[in-house]
Amino acid sequence: MSELQILVNGLVLGSLYACMAVGFSLVWGVLNVINMLHGSFIVLGAYISFFLYRHAGVHPFISVPIAAAALFALGYALQRGAINRVVARPVLTTLTLTFGLDMLAYNLMILAFSATPVRIILDLGRVEAAGVVVPVDRLAAMLLALLLTAVLYAVMRGSKIGRAIVAVRMDRDAATLMGIRVERIYATTFALGALMAGAAGAMLALIFPISPTMSGQYLGKVFIVCVLGGLGNVPGALAGGFVLGLVEAFAGVYLGPQNAMTMGYLLMLLLLLVRPTGLMGRKGYE
């Protein structure tokens, strides 16, 4: 396999990782909640896409907004109903709550979907240029993932709700004085995080086999991306996603696919030693 091909594979993977991680990063940065449910949100999004395809023939790309909307609603309800009750507590409390919720979600999904991996197979052909081959479904998923990430960025930077989210993150008290209802912003932020996970999952179903047992693996990847890139900002998640995608692609070829994930963790540890704020994170900014 040529270096260029590996590079392209890494970029495809990286943009998906960025899309998966950006919501996790947002929730962590704004709510100071390490959302252990994020991996399950991704898997749930993937299953929504899978079932819509199998039972209703809905094209996976059409399922992306459907899965996104479903996860937004679920995320909002979870935050309002459960997480908001402990959101001001130390991070370990919220971590424990989302960990418990994740165990529930995991077992419910095993019960409902079984652990057997499933996959959507759509042959959309492939694109070939300069000796690099990319299947069309992967290329489309990559572009869609980047588009979604860009939309989130635009929402955060240029919209009223985005300003309110940043305001709440920076100074809760002052945000309240602006008439911002903090618990609603928390719920919206958490819902946006779930939305991005659901959308990413819906695209993932087209590329990888999916199973409830993979939620932990995705959670791990998302965690690495956030530590690599720095928390709470979209460019950080994008940078972290691409770095992890490239590391996995190259390590997979040169060291064997079984070592790809290990290299990701190793990189995270090294970065923590050298630059604990992450590539794009600013000290004290979080």
Add this chain to the structure above:
Amino acid sequence: MPEPLLEVRDLAGGYGDVQVLWGIDLVVEEREIACVVGSNGAGKTTLLRTISGMLRPTAGMIRFAGRDLAGAAPDAVLGAGIAHVPEGRRLFRGLSVRDNLLLGAYTRSDGRAAVERDLAFVYDVFPILKERRNQDATTLSGGEQQMCAIGRGIMAQPKLLMIDEMSLGLAPRAVEVLGEALAGINRRGLTILLVEQDVITAFDLARHGFVVDMGRITISGNTATLSTSDAMRGAYLGSVAKSEVG
């Protein structure tokens, strides 16, 4: 006699079990500048936070423009027309001057054009903010940050603007500029309640003054009379008066 814009009667409150306010009486007339002065820890900030709904009063009345606001949530108080510029400016880091100003208009629903008009008004009052509108608000100088914080308050289109420690930590020249701006805004119809440790600045701007000590209003009246009154000197300017004599 017309009803005052803000009327506070027997207001008590504080933080949990710690009572800070012990029966505050305060009246702000429409279109005036009033001030609350008092030393550090007297309860000034607690009073403002109770009026703006950040703290729940344990007793008493807050009547504003014909509405009872005691115990109302901060967004309801803001909606009723009271904006609170907090001590220390509390601008949002990572957001531009313009974004900070727009956050002041968060609860408004009268359309983008009206908000843009008020934004233009704020830029008109504080031209430096227009020049720096795309800069991170927390990189401004102290005086400019206070301008931005006051502008953010104005963006809520309030009937009453409460400003906590406007002059704290600012150069005299900056305080002067801010004071002139406030007088100008007040002439256009906005009622202002200043809360200050700096009596000279506050009395210079305000018509009515309230002196708060240990969570009670001890003296109140016309600022011109107050600054020459013996009771005031004794209670608050005591050390200054003595040193002047000495």
